[in-house]
Amino acid sequence: MYVNVPEIWLRDHCHCEKCFHPSTKQRLIETFDEIPADISIAPNGLFEDAGMFRITWNNGHQSSYDKGWLQARFDSTNSSRSVERQGLVELSLWAAKDIKDKPPAIDYDEIMASDDGVKDWTRLVRQYGFCYVDNCPPSPEATQSLLERIAFIRHTHYGGFYDFTADLSKGDTAYTQLGIGAHTDNTYFTEPAGLQLFHMLSHTDGEGGVSQLVDGFAAAQLLREEEPRAYDILSRYCVFSHASGNDTSSIQPIRSKPVLDHDGCGHLLQVRWNTTDRARIDCTVDQLQSWYDAARKWTDILKRIEYWEPLRPGRPLIFDNWRVLHGRSAFTGKRRMCGGYINRDDFISRFKMTNYGREQTISPVA
Ligand SMILES: [Fe+2]
Ligand SMILES: [Zn+2]
Known part of the structure; x- marks a missing residue:
């Protein structure tokens, strides 16, 4: 499956330790102050390696993304989202x-x-x-x-x-x-x-x-x-x-x-x-x-x-x-x-x- 993901979204979801706290799981980067609106991947800045996408950005920052993680972000159906969000299980309806x-x-x-x-x-x-x-x-x-x-x-x-x-x-x-x-x-x-x-x-x-x-x-x-x-x-x-x-x-x-x-x-x-x-x-x-x-x-x-x-x-x-x-x-x-x-x-x-x-x-x- 191919999807066009905006570069700002990808950059915003960088999970390197400068951008994302590994134990609190919180975003550390101030997206709208620190990422310019025209952020883009540097020329030849994208390559694939061992299930990962590695990106070098036009301002030199480097990010990598697990392919499975990325896919799950855009593949999920309405049902799988409800499972993730609500902990929906197969319900046993009863009288x-x-x-x-x-x-x-x-x-x-x-x-x-x-x-x-x-x-x-x-x-x-x-x-x-x-x-x-x-x-x-x-x-x-x-x-x-x-x-x-x-x-x-x-x-x-x-x-x-x-x-x-x-x-x-x-x-x-x-x-x-x-x-x-x-x-x-x-x-x-x-x-x-x-x-x-x-x-x-x-x-x-x-x-x-x-x-x-x-x-x-x-x-x-x-x-x-x-x-x-x-x-x-x-x-x-x-x-x-x-x-x-x-x-x-x-x-x-x-x-x-x-x-x-x-x-x-x-x-x-x-x-x-x-x-x-x-x-x-x-x-x-x-x-x-x-x-x-x-x-x-x-x-x-x-x-x-x-x-x-x-x-x-x-x-x-x-x-x-x-x-x-x-x-x-x-x-x-x-x-x-x-x-x-x-x-x-x-x-x-x-x-x-x-x-x-x-x-x-x-x-x-x-
Ligand atoms: Fe009651
Ligand atoms: Zn980062």
């Missing part, structure tokens, strides 16, 4: 019947013992959108250490790592005994948390509170097959959201986003669905009816594939908040729950570093 007998799970000790455990754990989360952790000590301290094996915990207006009982200490239905329909969290942020972990430490003097999970990506695929127009509407019409239950804040995303949000290559990137926190639907009045019709088809599909399973002390649940919706049935008695959020990029970084290795994670994008 309840596919996973209820053997949901993805991993042992607590494996995760705590080494990064190989984190590698397997994050891979399962990437593949299925959720994973149980078996044999976790039923304490907030053990649960927090577990979650921090992935990355630091994301703080929000509710705090960082949480440990609460249903007492409405925070202005949100999560802190009540009410049933909660399938939703994703944090639609009121421009960037919702990437992961959430729940651990029910105890449930006394009552019953109920079964947890619900729905694979939002599986639902999106069904909607696309069955109701392509509805899929299109939920992918294009944007929605606002808000969290205004605390007296001192009203969190709102700075821009509206569609329920089904895609990356620049057309891959479904994120499901944002929270009817409790939904605010203005950002379309014209004559588009509103079609948004409601599409959203009804979407919720019909969510109900068809939902998966119910009680939470148990000693068995935290972690899920991909950009893919899997969660909810719960109403309960009586007292439940003590702990858990927290992890940022998306921190999760994907940890996934890629443990599954691809450092070189393979950095090289395609640096």
Whole structure:
């Protein structure tokens, strides 16, 4: 394959030690101060040798480029870019019947013992959108250490790592005994948390509170097959959201986003669905009816594939908040729950570093 690469791009990507720091992987050259606009390869300044292009520039600087590295820069397809950027794996889309007998799970000790455990754990989360952790000590301290094996915990207006009982200490239905329909969290942020972990430490003097999970990506695929127009509407019409239950804040995303949000290559990137926190639907009045019709088809599909399973002390649940919706049935008695959020990029970084290795994670994008 031949491509015309601008000389300024090549010079800008020189990885010699004057231009690129070998351990921080940062560019050292001030591109727009130090590289003249008319930079060019010196006469006879290009030759090939042992898989490398060696270049002498018209100002005397010398650079070399690995051919494979160069090729990967311009060969990559939309799919391979999504793999590089998002750590996209072959997804196992599921309905309840596919996973209820053997949901993805991993042992607590494996995760705590080494990064190989984190590698397997994050891979399962990437593949299925959720994973149980078996044999976790039923304490907030053990649960927090577990979650921090992935990355630091994301703080929000509710705090960082949480440990609460249903007492409405925070202005949100999560802190009540009410049933909660399938939703994703944090639609009121421009960037919702990437992961959430729940651990029910105890449930006394009552019953109920079964947890619900729905694979939002599986639902999106069904909607696309069955109701392509509805899929299109939920992918294009944007929605606002808000969290205004605390007296001192009203969190709102700075821009509206569609329920089904895609990356620049057309891959479904994120499901944002929270009817409790939904605010203005950002379309014209004559588009509103079609948004409601599409959203009804979407919720019909969510109900068809939902998966119910009680939470148990000693068995935290972690899920991909950009893919899997969660909810719960109403309960009586007292439940003590702990858990927290992890940022998306921190999760994907940890996934890629443990599954691809450092070189393979950095090289395609640096
Ligand atoms: Fe939630
Ligand atoms: Zn250089």
